[in-house]
Amino acid sequence: MAKLCYFGRLTDVTGTAEEVVGLPPHVSDTGSLVSWLETGRGWTGLLSDRCVRIVVNNEIQDHDIDIRDTDEIGFLPPVGGG
Amino acid sequence: MAKLCYFGRLTDVTGTAEEVVGLPPHVSDTGSLVSWLETGRGWTGLLSDRCVRIVVNNEIQDHDIDIRDTDEIGFLPPVGGG
Amino acid sequence: MTFLIAGPLDPAAELASFEDRIGDAGAIVTFTGRVRAASGSGNVTSLFLQSHPILTAQGIQNAIDTAHARWPLAASLVRHRIGELGVHDPIAFVATAARHRRAAFLAADFLMDYLKTEAVFWKKEVTATGTAWVEPKDTDYADKARWNNNTETNECTE
Amino acid sequence: MTFLIAGPLDPAAELASFEDRIGDAGAIVTFTGRVRAASGSGNVTSLFLQSHPILTAQGIQNAIDTAHARWPLAASLVRHRIGELGVHDPIAFVATAARHRRAAFLAADFLMDYLKTEAVFWKKEVTATGTAWVEPKDTDYADKARWNNNTETNECTE
Numbered sequence: 493m494a495k496l497c498y499f500g501r502l503t504d505v506t507g508t509a510e511e512v513v514g515l516p517p518h519v520s521d522t523g524s525l526v527s528w529l530e531t532g533r534g535w536t537g538l539l540s541d542r543c544v545r546i547v548v549n550n551e552i553q554d555h556d557i558d559i560r561d562t563d564e565i566g567f568l569p570p571v572g573g574g
Numbered sequence: 575m576a577k578l579c580y581f582g583r584l585t586d587v588t589g590t591a592e593e594v595v596g597l598p599p600h601v602s603d604t605g606s607l608v609s610w611l612e613t614g615r616g617w618t619g620l621l622s623d624r625c626v627r628i629v630v631n632n633e634i635q636d637h638d639i640d641i642r643d644t645d646e647i648g649f650l651p652p653v654g655g656g
Numbered sequence: 657m658t659f660l661i662a663g664p665l666d667p668a669a670e671l672a673s674f675e676d677r678i679g680d681a682g683a684i685v686t687f688t689g690r691v692r693a694a695s696g697s698g699n700v701t702s703l704f705l706q707s708h709p710i711l712t713a714q715g716i717q718n719a720i721d722t723a724h725a726r727w728p729l730a731a732s733l734v735r736h737r738i739g740e741l742g743v744h745d746p747i748a749f750v751a752t753a754a755r756h757r758r759a760a761f762l763a764a765d766f767l768m769d770y771l772k773t774e775a776v777f778w779k780k781e782v783t784a785t786g787t788a789w790v791e792p793k794d795t796d797y798a799d800k801a802r803w804n805n806n807t808e809t810n811e812c813t814e
Numbered sequence: 815m816t817f818l819i820a821g822p823l824d825p826a827a828e829l830a831s832f833e834d835r836i837g838d839a840g841a842i843v844t845f846t847g848r849v850r851a852a853s854g855s856g857n858v859t860s861l862f863l864q865s866h867p868i869l870t871a872q873g874i875q876n877a878i879d880t881a882h883a884r885w886p887l888a889a890s891l892v893r894h895r896i897g898e899l900g901v902h903d904p905i906a907f908v909a910t911a912a913r914h915r916r917a918a919f920l921a922a923d924f925l926m927d928y929l930k931t932e933a934v935f936w937k938k939e940v941t942a943t944g945t946a947w948v949e950p951k952d953t954d955y956a957d958k959a960r961w962n963n964n965t966e967t968n969e970c971t972e
Contacts, residue, residue, distance in 0.1 A: 499706060500778030501789035550710040568708070570791045571776050581864060582936030583947035632868040650866070652949045653934050667833065671844070672826035680902070682850040685922075686829070687915065688842040744838070757845065757930075758957065761923050764843075768915055799916065 494559065496529075497547075497566040505538055515561045522546050523556040525565065543570050576641065578611075579629075579648040587620055597643045604628050605638040607647065625652050659716045660707055662739050665746040674733050678753035681730035685760040687768050689748040691741050695790075698783040703741040705777055712776040719770040723752070726766070727759040734767060736777070766803055773800040817874045818865055820897050823904040832891050836911035839888035843918040845926050847906040849899050853948075856941040861899040863935055870934040877928040881910070884924070885917040892925060894935070924961055931958040 494515050498506045519528045526539045526546075538544075546553050547566035559565060576597050580588040601610045608621045608628075620626070628635050629648035641647060667688040678684065691703050707713075716734050723732060733751040741747060750767045754760040771777075779790045825846040836842065849861050865871075874892050881890060891909040899905060908925045912918040929935075937948045 499708065500780075504789070547708075547711065552711070566708070568711075568776070569778065569789075571774070571778060581866065582938075586947070629866075629869065634869070648866070650869075650934070651936065651947075653932065653936060667842070668826040668830035671829055671846075675825065675846070675848075680851050682848050684825070684844075684846040684848070686842075686844045686846075687919075688829075688833070688844075689915070690833075690840050690842070692840040692913070693838050755850070757847070757926055761845075761919070765919050772915075 494561050495564040497564065499566065500569040500571070502538065502544070502567055502569055505535060506533075515559070519559075521556045521558050522548065522553060522565070525559060539567050541569075544568065576643055577646040579646065581648065582651040582653070584620065584626070584649055584651055587617060588615075597641070601641075603638045603640045604630065604635060604647070607641060621649050623651075626650065659713050659734050659736055660738050661735055662737075665735055665737050665749055667746050667749045670733065670735055670749050671751060674731070674751045674753070678731045680755070681753035681760075682755055683757035683760040684751060684753045685757070685764040686752075687748070687750045687764050688746050689768070689771075691743050691745050691747060693743045695781055695783070698785060700743060700781050700783055702743070702782045703745075703747070704780040704782070705736075705738045705741065705747070706780075707736075707738045708776045715774065715776050716771075719767055719775075723763045723766055727752075727754065727763045729754050729759060729763055732763065732767070734771070736771065736775070738777070769800040769803060817871050817892050817894055818896050819893055820895075823893055823895050823907055825904050825907045828891065828893060828907050829909060832889070832909045832911070836889045838913075839911035839918075840913055841915035841918040842909060842911045843915070843922040844910075845906070845908045845922050846904050847926070847929075849901050849903050849905060851901045853939055853941070856943055858901060858939050858941055860901070860940045861903075861905070862938040862940070862945075863894075863896045863899065863905070864938075865894075865896045866934045873932065873934050874929075877925055877933075881921045881924055885910075885912065885921045887912050887917060887921055890921065890925070892929070894929065894933070896935070927958040927961065 493512045496511050496513060498509055503509050515525070516528070519525050530536055530539055545568040547568060548557055548559060549564055575594045578593050578595060580591055585591050597607070598610070601607050612618055612621055627650040629650060630639055630641060631646055667686065671686055675684065691700065693700055720732055720734060723729065730753040735749040737745070737747050748771050750764050750771070752760045752763040752767070781788050781790055825844065829844055833842065849858065851858055878890055878892060881887065888911040893907040895903070895905050906929050908922050910918045910921040910925070939946050939948055
């Protein structure tokens, strides 16, 4: 099972900050994960937004990367502190 | 009588921070006061140093100014705080 | 070093303890950021700050390392609130100490620009009319860009 | 406002009370200057600071007025020690508050440059080998000159 984490404004749409899901076989990288979630959940454009960064096991990924069913994948909208 | 005030390193030479003196008739402006003190006391160059500012009754004077026997005259070497 | 504070942040107490661990440094600069009532989206009644369990502290540590590599600092301190905050509560506190004041000023300024634009926090403002997630302003990016050698601007602002 | 403090100066206490009178300002910058043991003339054991009965406070007030005219400050505070100080004692404390951090940083920096180069104080360092009056360093004048439109340098340094 993979753990998905949503941060900031994304949780307004996802309704949850974390969920544990089983990835279907065709979801083998971050690109296919985003498509699968956006299509299946009706989250069109939410995660594929170029400003949403994807983090796999706490490492920011600038490009598609292979994922496994045991990974933790985070979706980070633009940040703003201070 | 005039009141003379010395600040900072000047007091190492003058030996006092303040003194009250009667000004002789020919000491009628700041220039003649400086000459009179430097000559009479052996303070050559101490007060005529271009970096020593002269204050008459709490106003900084950039040029010679007339003084009277009731004035308070301060001699200020370069300052440095903080 | 604990950067993230879930409870109240007390700038005066932070400064007092910072003073005790800066050796012979002659200059201390601090910055305190507070929740303002007047915001772009109206009158703020409270604020919620979320952090990432790993990346937030990692990013702050990297910014501190960069500051120490860039300026001769005797010490530095970064504290940042997370969770619920009320109006005028301190959100962020930065302190820098150095022999001379120029390094302390520049490093504090640099760390604050990091916290304002790149630090991994998500901020939600609660106003009378609802809640809104806040993303960095263009002026924050402009401040941050002062420290870069290039003129790259953030591609996520219009 | 009392700028000159004959007793100990407590930066943390000054910051705490300053926080209470800055309205809705979102940014507070403070600077604390402390007596350093390592000085140009050796190991300092104590310091003596003399002020002018009128001109010192007058000059600080003018610098504060200039800062408020130049930057949109919600509040500012200047405290400066006079008399005998020991090693690591705070000498000067400056605080500025503004809506946004840029104004607060610039105004604090400006006020410190004033205190370091133009403020009417005379400083005597006591070291193991004797006492020495200290006059501003060239770097202090260079910092101060950043705020002027001309390139005039102080004519009293070599």
